[in-house]
Amino acid sequence: MQKSKHHLYIEVLAKRILPDDIEASAIQQEFHRLEAGFAGEMKLKQTLSDYYFKTDHHIFYNFECMNDNGFSHQMDAVLVTSYFIVIFEVKLLSGVLFYKPAQHEFYRIHNEKRENFRNPFDQVYRHQLFLEQCLRKWQITIPVYFAVVIANQQAILDESLEKFPIFHISGVPNFIENLYRNTAKFSANISMIVAKLNQLYQTLPPRRSISLDRLRKGVLCRQCNYKNVMDYHYGTFTCNVCRAKSRDVLFETLYHYRILIGEKISNRQFRDFFGMTNIRTCSNILSRLGFEKCGSKRGTYYIIPENILSWSKKKT
Ligand SMILES: [Zn+2]
Incomplete structure (x- = not known):
């Protein structure tokens, strides 16, 4: 269901x-x-x-x-x-x-x-x-x-x-x-x-939308019920408060982005939503994900797949 x-x-x-x-x-x-x-x-x-x-x-x-x-x-x-x-x-x-x-x-x-x-x-x-x-x-x-x-x-x-x-x-x-x-x-x-x-049969779209500035940015810690932010360090996100570590939270955050904003994400949008500043780190993450890539140079964006949440179960 x-x-x-x-x-x-x-x-x-x-x-x-x-x-x-x-x-x-x-x-x-x-x-x-x-x-x-x-x-x-x-x-x-x-x-x-x-x-x-x-x-x-x-x-x-x-x-x-x-x-x-x-x-x-x-x-x-x-x-x-x-x-x-x-x-x-x-x-x-x-x-x-x-x-x-x-x-x-x-x-x-x-x-x-x-x-x-x-x-x-x-x-x-x-x-x-x-x-x-x-x-x-x-x-x-x-x-x-x-x-x-x-x-x-x-x-x-x-x-x-x-x-x-x-x-x-x-x-x-x-x-x-x-x-x-x-x-x-x-x-x-x-x-x-x-x-x-x-x-x-036709799936209906959400009955509302929201502007980006009303959303909490960053990678949010599931252990802390999404109240605290996690920092990225060599492939792993660590919670600022409870110190929980996670790699999979990357997929969950991309899922949040896909649901609330859309399936297309550029490096800049990624940095903004994830609260990360390093362009290189972000392009590495994005290219390692192997998403479908569209556009070129500054207009490059990636398509977040619909089943992104189930990626946590895959070995990446
Ligand atoms: Zn936490």
Whole structure:
């Protein structure tokens, strides 16, 4: 299961944002929300992996795409069987959840505080309408359902939610059983639907960007939770504070650069981001990495490969 590009972006940004930045704490909070959401999707995945499907099936997790109007769709999971399709929206909300259907108002009461949330039914209904329209265009007849799944066991669902497709994650097998029992047996061509959805699938870019001057520069020490800077000496980075040593942190820092700024890096950009001053040392590091090299002379830059993080496991 893959984290979205936005999630990866916020994950790195949370480590790199200057501590006194106006958005620093909002970014940390968003990161924790994204992590919690991802944990919820993992739980759904476990539950679905443990279920015995009665027909062939295919599941897309974190299905992302754009519609014809130029708006994006991000669906936590899409289950395709030969009888029906289900879109799952995973929520990790705590407290007591309530719904006022006529007003489309979704709220919770937690620690005696009332808080409104974006209505998950409207959110997933929008995905349903979109998928139905796609299927019509592809001339495929199959019903599309949706469910809002609560991944937090402590959450309490109020009676006002009773008539709506919202339940704890443990209710997923039962929900699918009922669909198998009550849906007309369409026997749609799964491989065709999966192929069409794969064509539609498109990873969405991060939903934000940031200017360089709001980022912490330098090679940051993982041991110190990215709070302290490491110095370079003969191929090894050493933390100024805890004295931890690392060679691999080079790849992690390049990964941070790639996620936050882009895949192209020049010697000058390398020096700036890594907080290193020696041009020669930096060109040695860059040329030893063996990245694809473009341009010439002062316009030379290198392409940081997408899998740069996994380079730490390689012998270099
Ligand atoms: Zn350290």
